[in-house]
Amino acid sequence: xxxxxxxxxxxxxxxxxxxxxxxxxxxxxxxxxxxxxxxxxxxxxxxxxxxxxxxxxxxxxxxxxxxxxxxxxxxxxxxxxxxxxxxxxxxxxxxxxxxxxxxxxxxxxxxxxxxxxxxxxxxxxxxxxxxxxxxxxxxxxxxxxxxxxxxxxxxxxxxxxxxxxxxxxxxxxxxxxxxxxxxxxxxxxxxxxxxxxxxxxxxxxxxxxxxxxxxxxxxxxxxxxxxxxxxxxxxxxxxxxxxxxxxxxxxxxxxxxxxxxxxxxxxxxxxxxxxxxxxxxxxxxxxxxxxxxxxx
Numbered sequence: 521x522x523x524x525x526x527x528x529x530x531x532x533x534x535x536x537x538x539x540x541x542x543x544x545x546x547x548x549x550x551x552x553x554x555x556x557x558x559x560x561x562x563x564x565x566x567x568x569x570x571x572x573x574x575x576x577x578x579x580x581x582x583x584x585x586x587x588x589x590x591x592x593x594x595x596x597x598x599x600x601x602x603x604x605x606x607x608x609x610x611x612x613x614x615x616x617x618x619x620x621x622x623x624x625x626x627x628x629x630x631x632x633x634x635x636x637x638x639x640x641x642x643x644x645x646x647x648x649x650x651x652x653x654x655x656x657x658x659x660x661x662x663x664x665x666x667x668x669x670x671x672x673x674x675x676x677x678x679x680x681x682x683x684x685x686x687x688x689x690x691x692x693x694x695x696x697x698x699x700x701x702x703x704x705x706x707x708x709x710x711x712x713x714x715x716x717x718x719x720x721x722x723x724x725x726x727x728x729x730x731x732x733x734x735x736x737x738x739x740x741x742x743x744x745x746x747x748x749x750x751x752x753x754x755x756x757x758x759x760x761x762x763x764x765x766x767x768x769x770x771x772x773x774x775x776x777x778x779x780x781x782x783x784x785x786x787x788x789x790x791x792x793x794x795x796x797x798x799x800x801x802x803x804x805x806x807x808x809x810x811x812x813x814x815x816x
Contacts, residue, residue: 521673522607523674525607525608525814526646527606527675528646528675529673529675531677531679531724531727534588534652535687538650544799551804554811556645556647556648558650560649561599563615569632585711587712591667594652596658602614611641613637613638613639614637614638615637618630645811654669654673655678657671674810676728676729677731681732684735684742688749706743728765733754733755733756733757737753752791754792755789756790756791756795758789763785768802
């Protein structure tokens with residue numbers, strides 16, 4: 521953690537909906553006139569697209585499964601090292617992962633490859649991470665048992681819809697936007713389950729704030745759902761791990777968001793149609809406070 525060089529991390533599984541939180545932060549950064557050093561979680565994968573296929577086959581030959589959720593498939597040492605270095609100096613090494621051929625045109629690289637590691641330029645106000653392992657805390661059995669990413673964050677946000685909704689969103693995204701067959705996406709979900717339980721869900725215990733969308737329609741079989749439940753068919757559960765840390769003003773939030781209510785002393789529930797508004801309303805004063813601490 522660093523007051524001089526704050527680190528904000530959004531963590532969530534594939535299909536969780538971290539893009540909405542990213543938009544909320546983009547709006548806040550623009551209003552506050554902040555320059556973020558943006559870091560994508562995909563850039564810390566251990567293997568490029570071709571290398572992952574080779575490694576996955578090697579694991580399969582040993583009757584093991586390899587997924588992008590696993591510590592074995594990611595350079596979590598580099599991620600923790602970047603967070604620690606940025607907190608001290610405001611810089612550190614990052615790279616990009618090329619998702620598509622269009623993204624690769626400026627770099628003259630094909631999809632599925634990494635750009636070279638480069639230092640973050642001077643002048644950024646904070647580091648902003650979005651990805652799978654922004655709140656990673658290892659167990660003794662993990663490959664990198666001494667690596668702790670979460671301890672370097674100043675603000676850790678978890679995006680974690682109920683699991684059936686998360687799967688529905690992933691299936692629809694990967695079939696409609698990325699062209700995968702639904703059977704392939706379901707198989708990927710099943711292959712990742714062990715790593716999901718051991719490497720993804722524990723992060724939300726350490727998050728400062730978790731945003732969890734809960735559908736109000738039947739999602740009992742997510743693998744045959746034809747539609748993703750819409751925001752007006754959902755509620756948003758917002759949980760604060762330590763409200764006193766951020767001076768959370770619950771009465772103010774309740775007054776600003778009609779039809780919201782408290783379900784626990786540290787939890788507020790709002791209509792999911794207000795998700796973006798709720799994120800900005802809650803996070804803007806926190807970012808402002810981090811910047812005031814930075815100045816002081």
